[in-house]
Every structure is written in C-alpha cells, then in structure tokens.
Amino acid sequence: DGGITQSPKYLFRKEGQNVTLSCEQNLNHDAMYWYRQDPGQGLRLIYYSQIVNDFQKGDIAEGYSVSREKKESFPLTVTSAQKNPTAFYLCASSKAWNTEAFFGQGTRLTVV
Amino acid sequence: DAKTTQPPSMDCAEGRAANLPCNHSTISGNEYVYWYRQIHSQGPQYIIHGLKNNETNEMASLIITEDRKSSTLILPHATLRDTAVYYCIVRGNYGGSQGNLIFGKGTKLSVKP
Numbered sequence: 001d002g003g004i005t006q007s008p009k010y011l012f013r014k015e016g017q018n019v020t021l022s023c024e025q026n027l028n029h030d031a032m033y034w035y036r037q038d039p040g041q042g043l044r045l046i047y048y049s050q051i052v053n054d055f056q057k058g059d060i061a062e063g064y065s066v067s068r069e070k071k072e073s074f075p076l077t078v079t080s081a082q083k084n085p086t087a088f089y090l091c092a093s094s095k096a097w098n099t100e101a102f103f104g105q106g107t108r109l110t111v112v
Numbered sequence: 113d114a115k116t117t118q119p120p121s122m123d124c125a126e127g128r129a130a131n132l133p134c135n136h137s138t139i140s141g142n143e144y145v146y147w148y149r150q151i152h153s154q155g156p157q158y159i160i161h162g163l164k165n166n167e168t169n170e171m172a173s174l175i176i177t178e179d180r181k182s183s184t185l186i187l188p189h190a191t192l193r194d195t196a197v198y199y200c201i202v203r204g205n206y207g208g209s210q211g212n213l214i215f216g217k218g219t220k221l222s223v224k225p
Binding site: 004033035040041042043044045048058088090092098100101102103104105106108 | 146153154155156157158161199203212213214215216217218
C-alpha cells in the first residue's frame with residue numbers, strides 16, 4: 001500500500017544519546033516535513049525538504065539534523081543538544097510544496 | 113505563529129451536523145484555507161482545502177465567506193469516530209517557508225451519543 005511509514009512507533013533513549021527517527025514514503029512525493037508535538041499543543045515545524053538533496057530549517061530546528069539523499073527517505077536525528085527531546089514526532093509528505101500534505105502515524109520519543 | 117483563530121472546544125450530538133468555525137481575518141489573496149484533523153495519538157489527516165469557492169468532498173464541506181475572513185467546516189452527520197482535534201490552517205501558495213503548514217491549537221470536537 002502507498003503511504004508514509006514512521007518507525008519505530010515508540011522509542012526510548014538515555015539522555016545524551018543521539019537518536020535517528022525514520023520516515024519513508026512510497027508516494028513519489030517531492031516534499032517532506034518533520035513536526036514535533038508536545039502534549040496539548042499543535043504541531044511545530046522542525047525541518048522541511050521541498051526536493052531531494054535540499055532541506056531548510058523550520059521554526060524549531062535547534063538540536064535536530066536531517067538529510068534528504070533519497071526522494072523517499074527523510075530521517076531526523078535528535079541530537080544531545082536538543083534540550084527537551086521527549087515529544088511526539090510526525091513526518092509528512094506532499095506531492096509538491098503547494099499541495100496537501102499527508103502524515104505518518106508518528107514516533108513517540110521518550111528520553112530518560 | 114498561526115494565522116487563524118478557532119474555539120478551543122465544541123460538542124456535537126451524534127448524527128447531527130458539526131459546524132466548526134475559523135477566523136482568518138488577515139488572509140491574503142493567494143492564501144488557501146486548509147483543514148486537518150487529528151485523532152488522539154495519530155498523525156493528522158487531511159480533510160479539505162479551498163481558496164474562495166465553497167468546496168465539498170466525501171468527508172466534509174468548506175464554506176468560505178465572501179470577504180474570506182472566516183470559514184466553516186461542516187461535517188454533515190457527525191459520528192463518534194469524528195471526535196478529534198480539528199485544525200484550520202492558512203497556507204500561502206508560494207514556495208519557501210510561506211508555503212508550509214503552520215498548526216495552531218485547533219478545536220477539540222467531542223461527538224456525544
């Protein structure tokens with residue numbers, strides 16, 4: 001089936017460790033996005049990529065890094081520099097930068 | 113910051129129409145109105161979007177006022193599965209950061225039996 005796959009659904013890490021969240025799509029979409037959601041809040045944009053091999057910082061990029069080496073993949077690394085990494089992370093993709101975006105089911109990261 | 117204002121919560125009786133309002137008084141001519149919803153602990157789901165004409169699809173109808181300063185999402189026959197947070201988003205039709213989806217806190221719709 002076509003869609004956006006985020007893995008794993010739940011992830012636990014120790015403080016000070018980097019962790020990489022996976023996001024894969026087989027929709028042939030050009031644009032991909034990473035959002036963060038904290039309890040009771042809306043989504044905040046971390047990074048976005050409108051085309052392969054290019055990406056831009058969103059509103060809260062500090063402490064995060066991404067790569068976009070393949071059209072179908074947009075992994076997000078949460079580094080030890082991120083002060084409050086525990087959150088729900090959502091990946092999305094869209095056919096183009098100005099079309100509707102479709103979301104994965106999210107990864108809930110807990111750092112202890 | 114989000115360019116929209118929505119009530120924090122609403123209730124609706126099952127089987128009745130749910131009408132979710134959204135204010136976007138600073139919307140510009142080439143900005144679209146998008147609606148998404150998020151069921152607890154899941155990724156947001158695209159519902160509908162429009163520029164100035166009313167739009168309808170299998171999920172909902174979108175009514176945009178003539179001055180485009182507000183809109184209403186209508187779920188014609190709400191079911192318990194429509195209980196979710198509904199986000200109204202104004203999105204620019206141009207590249208760069210202005211074309212990104214900026215989410216506010218949305219409206220928590222509770223459909224009651």
